[in-house]
Amino acid sequence: MSERILEISNLRTYFFTEAGVVKALDGMSLEVYKGQAVGLVGESGSGKSVTAQSVLRIVPRPGRIVDGSIRFDGEDLLSKSEGDMRKLRGPKMAIVFQDPTTSLNPVYTVEKQLTDILTLHKDLTKEEASKRALALLERVGIPEPEQRLKAYPHELSGGMKQRIAIARALSCEPVLLFADEPTTNLDVTIQAQVLELLKQLQKELNMTMIMITHDMGIIADMTERVTVLYAGKVMEVADTVTLFKSPKHPYTEALMKAVPSVKQTRALEVIPGNIPNLIEPPVGCVFHPRCKYAKDVCMKQEPALEKVTEGHYAACHFWRELKLEGRA
Amino acid sequence: MSAERSKRGASQWAVAWRRFRRNKSGLVGSSIVVFFVLVAVFGPFLSPYPARSYLPLYEGDAGTSPSFKHPFGVEDSGIDVFSETIQSTKNDLYVGLAATIITTLIGVAVGALAGYFKGIVSDVLLGVTQIFFVIPVLLLILLFARVFATFVFHGWGLTLIVLILAFFGWSSIAFIVRGETLKLKEMEFIQAARSLGAGSYRLLFRHIVPNILSPVIVVATLNIAGFILTEVVVSFLGFGDANTSTWGLLLNEGFPFVRTSWWVSVFPGLAVVFCVLGFNLMGDGLSDALNPRLRE
Numbered sequence: 340m341s342e343r344i345l346e347i348s349n350l351r352t353y354f355f356t357e358a359g360v361v362k363a364l365d366g367m368s369l370e371v372y373k374g375q376a377v378g379l380v381g382e383s384g385s386g387k388s389v390t391a392q393s394v395l396r397i398v399p400r401p402g403r404i405v406d407g408s409i410r411f412d413g414e415d416l417l418s419k420s421e422g423d424m425r426k427l428r429g430p431k432m433a434i435v436f437q438d439p440t441t442s443l444n445p446v447y448t449v450e451k452q453l454t455d456i457l458t459l460h461k462d463l464t465k466e467e468a469s470k471r472a473l474a475l476l477e478r479v480g481i482p483e484p485e486q487r488l489k490a491y492p493h494e495l496s497g498g499m500k501q502r503i504a505i506a507r508a509l510s511c512e513p514v515l516l517f518a519d520e521p522t523t524n525l526d527v528t529i530q531a532q533v534l535e536l537l538k539q540l541q542k543e544l545n546m547t548m549i550m551i552t553h554d555m556g557i558i559a560d561m562t563e564r565v566t567v568l569y570a571g572k573v574m575e576v577a578d579t580v581t582l583f584k585s586p587k588h589p590y591t592e593a594l595m596k597a598v599p600s601v602k603q604t605r606a607l608e609v610i611p612g613n614i615p616n617l618i619e620p621p622v623g624c625v626f627h628p629r630c631k632y633a634k635d636v637c638m639k640q641e642p643a644l645e646k647v648t649e650g651h652y653a654a655c656h657f658w659r660e661l662k663l664e665g666r667a
Numbered sequence: 668m669s670a671e672r673s674k675r676g677a678s679q680w681a682v683a684w685r686r687f688r689r690n691k692s693g694l695v696g697s698s699i700v701v702f703f704v705l706v707a708v709f710g711p712f713l714s715p716y717p718a719r720s721y722l723p724l725y726e727g728d729a730g731t732s733p734s735f736k737h738p739f740g741v742e743d744s745g746i747d748v749f750s751e752t753i754q755s756t757k758n759d760l761y762v763g764l765a766a767t768i769i770t771t772l773i774g775v776a777v778g779a780l781a782g783y784f785k786g787i788v789s790d791v792l793l794g795v796t797q798i799f800f801v802i803p804v805l806l807l808i809l810l811f812a813r814v815f816a817t818f819v820f821h822g823w824g825l826t827l828i829v830l831i832l833a834f835f836g837w838s839s840i841a842f843i844v845r846g847e848t849l850k851l852k853e854m855e856f857i858q859a860a861r862s863l864g865a866g867s868y869r870l871l872f873r874h875i876v877p878n879i880l881s882p883v884i885v886v887a888t889l890n891i892a893g894f895i896l897t898e899v900v901v902s903f904l905g906f907g908d909a910n911t912s913t914w915g916l917l918l919n920e921g922f923p924f925v926r927t928s929w930w931v932s933v934f935p936g937l938a939v940v941f942c943v944l945g946f947n948l949m950g951d952g953l954s955d956a957l958n959p960r961l962r963e
Contacts, residue, residue: 395862425866428862430864438855442858443859444856444874444878445679446877446880455860455873456864459865459869504859506864511863562884656738
């Protein structure tokens, strides 16, 4: 196995709202190796995006990282100054956001959006930056790139905009790329194209990618390892193949059952209830109010993340006993 | 997308201009504004008499009603109202534009900083704005104009008025910019720029402020009219600069004789009405054209 590029341990990111302290991440851990494609999966509000924001140290107020450590490329990110972080954002790590319509600045042309970042981090002249911008557009598969450079975001389709957002994120060749639900706002055919593009770029650039999604299909398609998050805590970690074959956490099983399949004849199983109030999360296992296997102990004692096999961990009291259904 | 599309994409300005051209009242307003600007620029060369000249008195025309020689009539003191109205145009536009430029610069800077960095700047700005909302600013303007003109900045003329108007006038723009900044800084493209290494000042002045220019332009245009009107009031009440031609000064001089020499008040009065109307119509037109929610 190659070197560890990102190591998050026991991360706690809280939002200090007027209603109370929202524990968006509550003891979250993650390990990512160089060149890997890793998935972070969970419902809305499970802390997936906050993980990315925490690593980039762009958690919006009133959020704050209160505890834990983030090591990136051997360096401790949480002790870095804002100025040092700024130098990492872009050339070392970048993020592609969910909604390309709002993630591009409406008053600038595509060219300006790309060259702005290039000239910020690299010692390039305007012409060199423009040339690189053009090359980037070609790289992300935009037709008629010369013309598109002069276009404004509102003149482009959603898929095109997301390609540009990807080009922008890759402009300084980051080592680590977060893709924060990059296809959620695109229609299905475009989704497939954008995912294919990300996969291809990740391979070509030997980039480490963290795919944030709630879609188990994307996880299966894109990633080698998965971390399942729920209410700011890790429920299960495993190789993607292992996770799908033999999930050890009821939440993972429920997520997989909630995905429709072509062959399916039974009704789609939904997970009852909602993600819990993160100001006062449930005592014991955070998932117990929605878990169909929950027993008394689940309401009292929080399960630890236990080792199932090498590289497979689950946070459930009953992972040994439960016969959970996977999806091949 | 057709192949004939212009090479450069439709920037928000091009889109706005296309929309503005279709707006009749906006076009009328901007035509009026253009007319006044032309008068301001070329008027001094074309006006029959120099500024504040009593020459018609010696020609025996003092107090005469409008005629071929004196289209707007003559004041009892002997000032040609036509020449004086023309000569005033550049001064009134100067007050309106200069005060607007100063207030816009201050307002954008203060508003952007207050919106982006919460804390003292924001609190002070809110306080100042609220004070300006509740106190009768005009009284203070009059007071400042009289006190400073007499004691401190003697001889500054209209520039003093500009500075006083600007001092009391920047908070409305600052308030708008602060609100827009608060809204914009939560937007994803700001977070995106931040996630790619942009620092606070870059985010603020290269990503946020350019997105606020539309409302700022609209408010600034309307402010020009407002400042011109306030200057007219100040001069009309006799607190302006008595040595510089302004419409307000003419109104001030004409007021005692309005029953006998109506022309001294009516013509500069019409100039004020049309000038202010022009800027207001133009501002409304711009507001429609630049409103991002009205997509064609």
